[in-house]
Amino acid sequence: xxxxxxxxxxxxxxxxxxxxxxxxxxxxxxxxxxxxxxxxxxxxxxxxxxxxxxxxxxxxxxxxxxxxxxxxxxxxxxxxxxxxxxxxxxxxxxxxxxxxxxxxxxxxxxxxxxxxxxxxxxxxxxxxxxxxxxxxxxxxxxxxxxxxxxxxxxxxxxxxxxxxxxxxxxxxxxxxxxxxxxxxxxxxxxxxxxxxxxxxxxxxxxxxxxxxxxxxxxxxxxxxxxxxxxxxxxxxxxxxxxxxxxxxxxxxxxxxxxxxxxxxxxxxxxxxx
Numbered sequence: 582x583x584x585x586x587x588x589x590x591x592x593x594x595x596x597x598x599x600x601x602x603x604x605x606x607x608x609x610x611x612x613x614x615x616x617x618x619x620x621x622x623x624x625x626x627x628x629x630x631x632x633x634x635x636x637x638x639x640x641x642x643x644x645x646x647x648x649x650x651x652x653x654x655x656x657x658x659x660x661x662x663x664x665x666x667x668x669x670x671x672x673x674x675x676x677x678x679x680x681x682x683x684x685x686x687x688x689x690x691x692x693x694x695x696x697x698x699x700x701x702x703x704x705x706x707x708x709x710x711x712x713x714x715x716x717x718x719x720x721x722x723x724x725x726x727x728x729x730x731x732x733x734x735x736x737x738x739x740x741x742x743x744x745x746x747x748x749x750x751x752x753x754x755x756x757x758x759x760x761x762x763x764x765x766x767x768x769x770x771x772x773x774x775x776x777x778x779x780x781x782x783x784x785x786x787x788x789x790x791x792x793x794x795x796x797x798x799x800x801x802x803x804x805x806x807x808x809x810x811x812x813x814x815x816x817x818x819x820x821x822x823x824x825x826x827x828x829x830x831x832x833x834x835x836x837x838x839x840x841x842x843x844x845x846x847x848x849x850x851x852x853x854x
Contacts (some may be wrong), residue, residue: 610657614674616667626667627674631659637677637713662747668699669706673716682719683726697748701726704766705752715849718840721767722850725828725836734827738779741829746772753800767799767839771828773807774838778827784808 610631615623650659663670668691675685684704690699700720709715728741749768776784784805815821826835837848 594662610659612703613660614659614670615660615662616670617664618664618667623662624667626670629674631657633677634661637680637716638710644671663710665706669703672703673706673712676716676719680700680715680719680853682716684724686723695748696727697724697744699753701748701752701763701768704768706764707765708765713851714841716832717766718836718842721771721839722836725771725833725839729829729831729833733831738775738829742775742779744770745775749800765841767841769803770807771839773804773811774825774826775826776804777808777811778829782811795845 612629612631612634613625614629616626616628618624640760650657652658663673672685672689675688676682679685686696686700690696694702700723703720704717706712707720724745728745731741732738745768749763749772752763812823815824825838826833828835828839837851840848842848
């Protein structure tokens with residue numbers, strides 16, 4: 582079967598609902614993504630081209646781990662079990678097919694969860710599964726742009742920052758139970774710069790250093806430490822114009838500060854331009 586082949590799974594085919602998606606183009610193999618439901622059962626909720634899946638998953642050390650591999654009508658079908666709710670798995674699948682976090686966000690955001698909390702949970706998912714840096718960077722850009730948009734609609738910057746901080750904190754509290762936290766993300770750096778521009782008063786005064794006691798308390802320490810380091814560096818050089826831009830400013834254009842791709846890799850924005 583050629584790489585530009587397509588197939589349609591019929592309603593009477595006996596395949597799970599996610600396998601009966603509309604006709605689509607794929608490579609010689611396809612990956613079905615399974616989510617973990619509240620009853621402890623894995624259900625197939627999405628499918629993606631195998632080639633694209635291998636490009637973006639497990640980029641930090643290991644090869645994809647498939648639960649089942651089988652062949653149907655000449656097409657190799659693999660299944661991947663993910664210990665996450667279907668909203669995260671569907672987000673992931675949407676992003677694999679179209680690497681645009683905002684588009685995936687609009688479609689997959691659950692009705693019973695705030696967008697900042699869902700964003701933080703997606704980043705924890707990214708970290709836990711060692712996924713491609715582009716997913717992290719696209720998601721952080723989505724967070725920044727959503728906050729900027731709301732500020733332009735006259736939302737209070739402090740309320741926006743509080744909502745993001747509370748969401749990161751809630752994610753970290755959950756991580757104390759053994760799941761992965763957001764420590765490898767750039768959320769602490771983003772919050773530090775936001776505090777620097779909009780909540781300076783909270784950066785002064787005496788604070789205990791809680792390192793090692795609780796990741797939630799470490800988060801507070803990290804934000805203050807990063808922000809104060811930026812201030813000290815600017816003061817030492819007597820040039821406060823070099824402080825990081827306000828991420829909520831209309832003319833903000835320093836997204837790569839909060840990316841993980843590094844100087845030796847191309848930003849996801851350039852890949853799509």
